Ligand code: ADP
């Protein structure tokens with residue numbers, strides 16, 4: 191459709207892949223829970239940013255994604271919004287809520303994990319959506335206790351999460367979304383094998399990878415994690 195492609199050009203969005211869903215122009219356009227739309231308004235998110243316009247509908251159609259966009263373009267909410275929508279949908283259908291996490295976000299540093307978890311709490315407020323932070327510096331038993339008590343999302347660094355999973359049996363059966371945030375930095379820090387190890391303990395999750403830059407190592411990683419990936423890049427096209 192030429193209207194959609196000129197819209198993407200206007201928004202500086204470039205997509206590659208089969209049957210890429212159309213971008214959305216507002217948060218209420220793709221069936222998000224009312225409470226989540228309300229939380230977005232309260233947070234001052236009046237309109238989706240360009241990366242969110244394309245990533246949210248693509249993610250909500252359960253496709254695996256490789257996304258590159260500048261720092262500050264709103265990538266965090268672009269994966270948190272579909273995750274929160276998914277989790278509250280699953281939990282509202284279940285009779286029991288304590289069946290293990292539904293999503294995992296890996297980020298390269300403790301600080302980044304803290305930021306992601308903070309935003310997740312703000313956007314998921316009042317919904318059946320609890321988070322566990324799995325990073326160094328906080329006591330492991332407390333992190334385990336929190337997971338045991340029932341959470342939807344784990345946000346962690348790869349090393350610490352592996353450490354926790356080796357010491358404690360966490361049921362990962364229901365993890366259907368796996369996010370690698372700042373994947374370029376994850377690879378630079380040598381987290382590739384640990385991220386792969388965590389991925390291999392999941393059963394065919396939707397994979398979403400985010401990066402400020404796209405280089406061959408990032409694309410290689412993407413190819414080893416998912417098939418039929420949609421590649422989305424926003425902003426500077428000569429990256
Ligand atoms: P990135 O991960 O792409 O570097 P962030 O996700 O950290 O960027 O977002 C940068 C800032 O923009 C954050 O302070 C976030 O709260 C804010 N933000 C994200 N989405 C929106 C939006 N739709 N409207 C207004 N502010 C937003």
Ligand code: MG
Pocket residue numbers: 265266371372
């Ligand atoms: Mg980010």
